Amino acid sequence: MIVSSLPQPDISDQSFALTVEHTFNLPAMTLYKAWTEEFGNWFASPHSVLMKPEVDSPFFFETEYKFETKQPASRHPHYGRFLKLDQDKLIEMTWVTGKGGTEGTETIVTVELTLTEGRTRLRLTHSGFNTSSSRNGHEKTWPKVLQYLEEVYTR
Secondary structure, eight states, X not given: OEEOOSOOOOOTTOOEEEEEEEEESSOHHHHHHHHHTXXXXXXXXXXXXXXXXXXXXXXXXXXXEOSSTTSXXXXXXXXXXXXXXXXXXXXXXXXXXXXXXXXXXXXXXEEEEEEETTEEEEEEEEEEESSHHHHHHHHHHHHHHHHHHHHHHTO
């Protein structure tokens, strides 16, 4: 495992966290790569991703949502860096978004991959939210994101 040599985010006074799990019919290697090298294939706008799968390497990407066909898509920038990488087992990263997301707070997303009966269980913990409303929004969204990840990689 490769671990960051830089100071870790201090989330000790940010008590809101969430954990979601999803079991995939995909190998851990595919999921690890999706989270570290292929964000533009399933999560982010493909043209926006600046990401290297290296600990302490900063990353940037945007997501876009279009709720009404006559309105332009709303852009949501995301920033962070990888804190820990353990090939096909663990990804830990900082996660910062703006309004409607983490509200500018540096949070931590931990993705654990475990082989279970020939399938891969993904356990995602997102910690360090300042408010319950920010946490609650992510708690509703992450299961949908993981479902979409599965749909993209099993087509």
